[in-house]
Amino acid sequence: MLKLTNSSAIRFSALFALFMSxxxxxxxxxxxxxxxxxxxxxxxxQVESIKHVTETQLVEDRNLGWKTFGGALIGGVVGxxxxxxxxxxxxxxxxxxxxxAAANRYGNSTRTLEYKLIEMMINLDDGTQVMVxxxxxxxxxxxxxxxxRVVYLKGYVRVDIAM
Numbered sequence: 001m002l003k004l005t006n007s008s009a010i011r012f013s014a015l016f017a018l019f020m021s022x023x024x025x026x027x028x029x030x031x032x033x034x035x036x037x038x039x040x041x042x043x044x045x046q047v048e049s050i051k052h053v054t055e056t057q058l059v060e061d062r063n064l065g066w067k068t069f070g071g072a073l074i075g076g077v078v079g080x081x082x083x084x085x086x087x088x089x090x091x092x093x094x095x096x097x098x099x100x101a102a103a104n105r106y107g108n109s110t111r112t113l114e115y116k117l118i119e120m121m122i123n124l125d126d127g128t129q130v131m132v133x134x135x136x137x138x139x140x141x142x143x144x145x146x147x148x149r150v151v152y153l154k155g156y157v158r159v160d161i162a163m
Contacts, residue, residue, distance in 0.1 A: 040152040044162055045124035047146045053117040053133065068104045075099015120159060122148060132159050 079095020080088060116136040123129055130150065140161065142148070147162040 037153050040154060042152070043124050043126070043150050045122045045130075045148055045150060047142055047144055047148055048121040048123050048129070049144055050121075050142055051119040052136065053119050055115045055117055056112050068100050071103020072096045072100030075102070118142065120148075122150060122159065124150070130157075132157050134159060 073096070075098050076092050076096035078099070080092040082088065082091040082095075117133050118136045119131065119133045120142060121129060121131050132150065134157075142159075142161075148159050149162045151158045151160065
């Protein structure tokens with residue numbers, strides 16, 4: 001028999017909201033797309049060759065511990081609604097164990113991400129060559145012979161069509 005009191009429902013709702021806020025804050029982006037980045041230097045050149053590359057990366061779920069904890073918490077709250085006295089304590093513990101086990105088993109997810117990249121060999125105007133690998137931008141296509149600008153930023157490089 002399921003006994004759900006108002007105070008139990010409020011506690012369950014509060015704990016569930018707290019759990020969801022903890023899980024959702026860990027998925028925020030690590031950078032701001034509209035952030036200005038200082039340019040170290042800009043050089044110009046011509047694309048010699050292009051190669052399209054696909055890179056696959058295995059991504060593991062880093063929230064597994066929180067999912068297991070959340071499953072145990074929810075299972076314990078649901079189990080606490082059954083029985084009375086020591087039977088209620090047993091039901092709470094069993095609910096927590098089953099909820100944690102289910103979240104651990106079904107919450108464990110690994111997936112692969114596929115990145116489409118473009119590898120460019122560029123002859124710079126000063127006579128040197130550089131090879132740049134960057135994300136493929138469908139709105140920005142390159143062909144051999146294109147005049148390009150190579151923008152050196154702190155820690156990385158970006159190639160664009162010269163203007």
